[in-house]
Amino acid sequence: MSAVLILGATSDIARAIARAYAKAGRDVILAARHHDRVAPDVTDLELRYGITARAVEFDVLDTAGHARFFDALGMLPDTVISVVGFMGDQATSERDPQAADLVMRSNYVGPAAVLAEAANRMAARGAGVVIGISSVAGERGRAKNYVYGSAKAGFTAYLSGLRNRLAGTGVRVITVLPGYVKTRISEGLATPRLLTAKPTEVADAVLAAETGGRDVLYVRPIWRLVMAVIRSIPERIFKKMRI
Amino acid sequence: MMLAGWGRYPHAECRVVAPRSREELLAAIGNEPSLIARGNGRAYGDAALNADATLDLRHRDRFVGFDDATGVLEAEAGTLLADMLDALVPRGWFPAVTPGTKFVTLGGMLAADVHGKNHHKAGAIGDHVESLRLAVADGSVRRCARDENPALFAATLGGMGLTGVILSARVKLRPIETAYIRQETLRARDLDEIMALFEASRDWTYTVAWIDCLARGRDLGRALLYRGEHARREELPDDRRAEPLRVPPRRPHRVPIDFPALTLNRWSVTAFNRLYYGRARPGAAIVDYDRFFYPLDAILDWNRLYGRSGFVQYQCVLPKSASRAGLAALLERVAAAGAGSFLSVLKLLGPGRGMLSFPMEGYTLALDFPADPANLVLMTELDAIVAAHGGRIYLAKDARVAAADFRRGYDDLAAFGAVRAAVDPGGKFASLQSRRLGL
Numbered sequence: 001m002s003a004v005l006i007l008g009a010t011s012d013i014a015r016a017i018a019r020a021y022a023k024a025g026r027d028v029i030l031a032a033r034h035h036d037r038v039a040p041d042v043t044d045l046e047l048r049y050g051i052t053a054r055a056v057e058f059d060v061l062d063t064a065g066h067a068r069f070f071d072a073l074g075m076l077p078d079t080v081i082s083v084v085g086f087m088g089d090q091a092t093s094e095r096d097p098q099a100a101d102l103v104m105r106s107n108y109v110g111p112a113a114v115l116a117e118a119a120n121r122m123a124a125r126g127a128g129v130v131i132g133i134s135s136v137a138g139e140r141g142r143a144k145n146y147v148y149g150s151a152k153a154g155f156t157a158y159l160s161g162l163r164n165r166l167a168g169t170g171v172r173v174i175t176v177l178p179g180y181v182k183t184r185i186s187e188g189l190a191t192p193r194l195l196t197a198k199p200t201e202v203a204d205a206v207l208a209a210e211t212g213g214r215d216v217l218y219v220r221p222i223w224r225l226v227m228a229v230i231r232s233i234p235e236r237i238f239k240k241m242r243i
Numbered sequence: 244m245m246l247a248g249w250g251r252y253p254h255a256e257c258r259v260v261a262p263r264s265r266e267e268l269l270a271a272i273g274n275e276p277s278l279i280a281r282g283n284g285r286a287y288g289d290a291a292l293n294a295d296a297t298l299d300l301r302h303r304d305r306f307v308g309f310d311d312a313t314g315v316l317e318a319e320a321g322t323l324l325a326d327m328l329d330a331l332v333p334r335g336w337f338p339a340v341t342p343g344t345k346f347v348t349l350g351g352m353l354a355a356d357v358h359g360k361n362h363h364k365a366g367a368i369g370d371h372v373e374s375l376r377l378a379v380a381d382g383s384v385r386r387c388a389r390d391e392n393p394a395l396f397a398a399t400l401g402g403m404g405l406t407g408v409i410l411s412a413r414v415k416l417r418p419i420e421t422a423y424i425r426q427e428t429l430r431a432r433d434l435d436e437i438m439a440l441f442e443a444s445r446d447w448t449y450t451v452a453w454i455d456c457l458a459r460g461r462d463l464g465r466a467l468l469y470r471g472e473h474a475r476r477e478e479l480p481d482d483r484r485a486e487p488l489r490v491p492p493r494r495p496h497r498v499p500i501d502f503p504a505l506t507l508n509r510w511s512v513t514a515f516n517r518l519y520y521g522r523a524r525p526g527a528a529i530v531d532y533d534r535f536f537y538p539l540d541a542i543l544d545w546n547r548l549y550g551r552s553g554f555v556q557y558q559c560v561l562p563k564s565a566s567r568a569g570l571a572a573l574l575e576r577v578a579a580a581g582a583g584s585f586l587s588v589l590k591l592l593g594p595g596r597g598m599l600s601f602p603m604e605g606y607t608l609a610l611d612f613p614a615d616p617a618n619l620v621l622m623t624e625l626d627a628i629v630a631a632h633g634g635r636i637y638l639a640k641d642a643r644v645a646a647a648d649f650r651r652g653y654d655d656l657a658a659f660g661a662v663r664a665a666v667d668p669g670g671k672f673a674s675l676q677s678r679r680l681g682l
């Protein structure tokens with residue numbers, strides 16, 4: 001059965017993605033730091049969906065180890081999805097370069113590097129799909145979260161370039177741009193209902209994009225419009241809005 | 244955040260803690276001075292509300308083990324019944340007991356010791372639990388079964404989260420040949436007829452009646468009885484026999500807005516009930532399990548039909564010997580008030596299991612009322628009728644009963660209290676409901 005590798009498997013969004021893919025009959029590899037934490041998910045996925053699942057150790061920051069990580073898998077998955085991300089605390093990131101560095105590496109440098117490694121191997125094979133979970137936060141720098149947002153912007157641009165480079169090789173690159181998602185990170189926040197997706201919606205959209213051939217998708221779709229408006233505001237006005 | 248039960252009455256501002264890992268869950272139980280577990284919020288009233296800390300268990304929803312030979316499933320308490328059905332019906336297994344919605348969690352089913360249309364044959368869900376793991380007030384985890392911590396086991400089934408937090412459980416399912424039910428529909432013109440039909444249908448696995456609670460006089464107790472058996476493969480229509488365990492997926496509808504409470508009144512309900520009773524086709528049919536067990540689940544958020552102020556479901560059970568008189572009195576009172584509901588359900592239950600568990604041998608009646616002042620008064624009158632006939636109120640539906648009326652119905656409260664005093668002397672586990680009832 002064709003397999004999907006999910007990087008950052010402890011997150012709510014990743015759990016939903018794993019279930020959606022397993023339900024579709026795909027074998028699943030869950031990659032996480034302290035991967036023993038996802039052992040119960042491995043059992044759950046196998047029992048529910050009758051597929052094969054396993055857990056592997058993975059740290060996105062260990063870019064030097066990414067090649068070894070793929071070697072150790074013993075196979076090259078058909079699909080690789082990076083859900084990895086780290087919001088950090090904006091105020092801390094503004095003052096503390098180490099903190100900002102961690103946010104940038106966790107959202108951009110690490111995920112870009114690992115998906116590039118996967119894509120290069122897939123290109124050699126002539127087939128595969130890599131999917132990056134970025135964010136609408138990368139569509140415009142905002143006072144409230146620009147450190148995280150800038151890293152996501154880098155990741156989004158990287159995915160765009162990767163897609164461009166690999167067009168025609170049989171490797172597809174999909175960029176996922178969620179808006180608000182109800183996860184452990186955003187639980188306390190009161191976000192507008194219409195703009196807030198459940199993790200299962202992200203999962204279903206990702207799977208649909210893979211099967212349906214989309215390149216870039218917003219979850220929910222209304223975010224495409226929202227971000228178009230936000231991007232269109234002239235900088236001299238935007239800078240005073242502090243949103 | 245603002246929380247309520249399925250009836251959306253009452254509301255309370257609650258601090259919600261939603262642990263992902265087992266460690267987070269145990270830490271929350273250790274650290275919070277006062278809390279209550281919450282599953283999928285399908286109890287109607289205030290059973291799963293605690294302002295200090297309401298523990299949302301829906302992320303604790305993994306299958307832990309399943310034995311294809313015996314049909315025993317072990318799962319975390321937040322696992323949805325809908326997910327169990329999705330995974331296990333295709334493999335030929337069905338829950339031994341199911342409530343009228345599949346959007347409940349395993350923990351919620353156990354904590355309410357839910358009953359289904361087969362209670363007279365199969366008992367409550369607690370009768371099919373092999374063991375459970377309970378996190379108690381001192382932070383320890385106890386395995387409970389019939390032969391291990393038996394008193395705590397008995398008190399936890401039906402205990403409405405007041406003995407601790409169920410972490411996981413092992414439940415036994417029943418084998419099925421198909422995902423379909425062979426259903427018969429029968430009409431009863433009055434209370435005597437429907438009660439006779441229940442008696443005559445004792446051998447059927449599933450029985451339930453919809454009762455027209457606005458019918459009066461000669462028509463009092465007019466009802467439709469549905470009875471069903473798991474269909475065998477050869478009973479299916481030809482085109483279903485190749486894949487007897489597969490049900491074509493249905494697209495659920497969603498109620499998008501709160502209906503103005505006005506749409507539900509004596510006239511609209513009377514008209515609906517007349518139509519429903521008149522249109523029903525007595526006879527036999529093969530229906531899929533979703534349509535037989537979960538007809539309301541096809542309309543997501545149907546609770547919004549009752550408008551913003553919400554509604555209360557009133558469910559009681561009367562001892563069998565007092566059922567005829569008690570039901571007549573209850574139905575008379577409701578019909579006189581003209582306060583009836585679309586969803587009035589009657590069912591004959593088998594013997595119960597004690598402690599806080601609701602079922603006892605006799606008839607159970609469930610009615611929905613918009614939560615307005617007149618209906619709240621009406622329900623206290625119904626309480627008096629229930630008490631006078633030796634009956635009791637179902638906590639999973641309750642949002643308003645007075646402590647004294649509740650207590651008269653349950654004769655095992657001392658035993659329940661003793662278990663709780665031993666395992667939770669400080670009263671850490673508490674809900675708005677338990678405080679109201681002095682539990």
Ligand SMILES: Cc1cc2nc3c(=O)[nH]c(=O)nc-3n(C[C@H](O)[C@H](O)[C@H](O)COP(=O)(O)OP(=O)(O)OC[C@H]3O[C@@H](n4cnc5c(N)ncnc54)[C@H](O)[C@@H]3O)c2cc1C
Nearest residue numbers: 282283284285286342343348350351354357358403404409
């Ligand atoms: C449409 C509909 C039809 C229904 N039909 C029936 C029926 O036919 N028969 C029947 O018996 N009931 C029926 N019910 C009631 C429902 O089955 C119960 O209220 C059930 O408890 C709801 O489960 P939940 O997961 O939503 O729990 P919640 O509503 O979230 O909680 C209910 C109670 O369980 C406790 N609880 C939840 N999880 C745990 C846990 N892990 N550990 C300890 N305590 C816990 C809570 O503290 C609370 O006291 C119906 C409800 C609806 C909405």
Ligand SMILES: NC(=O)c1ccc[n+]([C@@H]2O[C@H](COP(=O)([O-])OP(=O)(O)OC[C@H]3O[C@@H](n4cnc5c(N)ncnc54)[C@H](OP(=O)(O)O)[C@@H]3O)[C@@H](O)[C@H]2O)c1
Nearest residue numbers: 008010011012013059060083084085135178180181183185
């Ligand atoms: N929630 C939202 O509103 C929202 C909106 C837009 C985009 N997103 C994106 O969606 C993704 C999932 O977010 P979430 O809300 O579910 O938050 P989350 O729970 O914090 O998810 C982040 C995931 O990344 C993992 N991770 C972080 N650093 C890692 C590292 N060095 N190595 C390996 N894994 C690492 C985390 O694992 P650990 O458990 O080990 O920390 C976690 O599984 C993120 O990329 C996020 O940016 C979320």
